Amino acid sequence: MSSKINHIFILHAHLPYINHINSNYIEENWYFENVVESYIPILGMIERLSNDGINPKLTVSLSPTLCSMMENEILEKKLKRYIELRLKLIESETEINEDERIIALLDFYHKKYLEALEFLNKYSGDLITPFKLYQNQGLIEVITTPATYPIIPLTLNRETIDAQITLASNDYKERFSKDLNGIFLSECAYDSRVEPYLKKNSIKYFFVDENAVDKTKNSPYNSYKTDNGITFFVLDYLTSERIFGEYSYLSNPLYRDFYRDIGYERDMDYLKKFTLSDQRIPTGIKYHKITDVNKPLKDKEVYEIDKAFDQADLDSKSFLSDMIKRFENYQGDPVSVSCFNMELFGHRWFEGVAFLESFFRNIRAQRYPVQMYTPSEYISNNSSPYILRPSISSWSDNGFFDKWLNDKNDFIYPYLYEVTRKYIRTVNRFINSSISADVDKALKQLTREILLMQSSDWAVLINYDTHKDYAIFRLKTHYENALKIINDLNSGSLDFDFLKRIEQENGVFHSLDWKSFATKSSF
Template identity: 25%
Template sequence: MTPSDPEPVPGLFTLVLHTHLPWLAHHGRWPVGEEWLYQSWSASYLPLVRVLRTLAAEGRGRLVTLGVTPVVAAQLDDPYCLQGMHHWLANWQLRALEAATMRSTSDPSPASAPEALRRFGSREHDEAERELGEFETLWRHGGSPVLRELIDDGVIELLGGPLVHPFQPLLNPRLRDFALREGLADARQRFAHTPTGIWAPECAYAPGMESDYAAAGIGHFMVDGPSLHGDTALGRPVAGSDVVAFGRDLQVSYRVWSPRSGYPGHAAYRDFHTYDHATGLKPARVTGRNVPSDAKAPYDPERADAAVDAHVADFVDTVRQRLSTESARIGRPAHVIAAFDTELFGHWWYEGPVWLERVLRALPAAGIRVGTLSDAVAGGYVGTPVELPPSSWGSGKDWQVWAGEKVADLVQLNTEVVDAALSTVDKALAEPAAVGAPTPRSFVADQILRETLLTVSSDWPFMVSKDSAADYARYRAHLHAHATREIAGALASGRTEQAQRLAEGWNRADGLFGALDARRLPSP
């Protein structure tokens, strides 16, 4: 250590990112639907991979614990989505070219004034051109090869999850077990790695789930800080198991993103909500918390870059202080976890990927060890066992977002659909096969379970409870419930040919997880 090197701080810092969107392919485009996927892919997933590959080329590893839900992985590999993404990137480039050559506009806002828009459009055109090139050379055959390289090289630890992101505590135990095991198998097929950790959907936990995790080969999972009563300095084995719960450190995580404050709201950063209506681009900066959209100032990249540097320094200082104080409090080196949705970085916060790249360099330069959740387990950052309460990372840290009065009808719908689906699938698979022959695979039963899992996605009650595209969310829940009932009804009444036709029709829109096999559903 040279005299100019910072004094190392005890402990370990882990950045955990949770990558999730619902199944959007073939289910609408704008304002909610495939556009959501393509925006997140271009603004978050491509830049994040670019950052990780850049840092890996510098010899850096064990940078991020990256959760990628099976439903996102399926969309990043889906030929329809890959083609749609390529078209979207090309359209983005065309819209940027339109902005770069704009001579007049009817939009009175300062950010849409022709001269400001031309400057913005020129930069945006360059960015779209770069992403088109990256997509064509790196992503055109799907996201799995891209992510597998990062896993193989030890740049990231992959976290898995159950198929289609259900709110597990409210799910029938048989379907919950099936979704988890099939989700882990899906990851193994795509990445040649079986995750040993998961980001449980919505960080939701019910007592006893640790036994399910242990049986499925899961050794650690994420919860929110209040589930551990705010004491997140060490992972904690849950109940009598060896499965470790890691808690998000809210004091550190909320420096970046919180319900009321955080870096993305800074006046210099690009404003997420303000559009130029002629091009669909976002040329304004936040400007001020109470400044209306039509008065927001043009985006200034140099001003934003200075804010990024300030927020990198603030975050590093926050992590250093937190590691020092927590290590002193518990009398041993502590573990600090900052955890966020991946889509925050780039999609919601345009400057987020640049901030990530700089902070992942600045943390070790400040004497802070960076590692993954697996590194924490291997390094002994595990304390005494704990009994976890029923919990989530939603409002109130309980289950109200997914089980409250606002979504009581969806809870009832899920229960009815799951019961009907399981009953129908059980009967279909119990049909006698030839003597001594194995039970044949049933395409119809597989599609029933696909549609059932899409019905119980945690996204729909979340969107309803938060009044965020609630109509779309209710439509999607009821659409998949209808599909389940329609196919199951035909099968249960002996109309097998019709059930086959219906299953094939729904599969054209909802054909994700081709390896899903209803025969692996646990016995009743």
């Protein structure tokens, strides 16, 4: 029987880089919603836990594209405007609603948005700073993902894998002022071709889905080393099943219903003033509880916040008890790795942050035999004696890549391959030449366009038909931008207005050095 359970809890956050200068795309709201409903509440939770002497030892995975958005001044201004408009919407709703339960809820929302605004002001709008601060205080360990979140097994050139890992590592060092220890491979998609580049960048650990190990031979509750000496952890899918599965916490009738939102109910002329959109979009202002998952939205009952938050506390205790029960007969001390998208907590699951906070508090208050670890700390205390090569895999539904590669989205890969090859030819042409500052700038932007096109988000959005037009628009934009820069470079006539405009919009990775990509690998 195990004496204690070693637990690593990962919150993984990624968004594709979305930054439009002169227009409001509704896709930008993904970032604003996640900041207000998840990132800031989670940061607030870490601060409260720390104030009470509880070290959560959370692992936080932040993709480089998301980090770039967190530091972007244009998005910072838009985020503040988003929060201010939501506050006005809440005030307007308070005037027109009479139900006391809804008024109490609106009061809660108002406080929540005000707190978000105060939090942003406290850190001058820069959300990287608190993550960095908490990491330096030993409360969390921040890791990252490949630069623009490509699916490594669907990446054709080894050189592209090199560039994506190396850029992520350099970007992390610059941003967090320390070496990168661990990486969360995009969608946990593993392919052994990535290992030399992890080793080259001194990355000490990564994570694989349970599909990557043959569990009839190897326990998913050990850490392992690859033959390159890099540690890997296996995600414990049973923990996520308690949250998402058939009888999961997420479907509790008391919890707030995610789908019923006043953005789909109020008059469009009324909403437009607050959403600045001609389309119906969620506002985050929701008044109803799940009630019964089988009930239509119109029959949902009014949400009662106190009851829901009490339930979150009960569920956190149940989560811990279940975990302990599962390992009752386990020989040795298991390491269980829970991993969730950060936006699940707060955004998708309104009570999720309360659940998390109770989870950390209850470990101490209830004296559960659970030892929280950051991966780096675990490795330094427990060197794995097991050497194993994981299988090619992802954390997708069936463990493979069908979501990113099927009849709907497979056109991406030939286009991506050819434009990347053209990029290689172009950088190789300039690598040993003396070039002007303008050409250097153009090559830098060209590299950005190629990297942004490699993001796996476009394939997912096309696969699910959600925001498909936007995904195709982005793919086309990056493809056409890249070809135009290549043609302009070849003809010796750069379009400076064009370059300035796309640099403003797609100015991710400020310190990107295209020369280092070319000399080492050229993709």
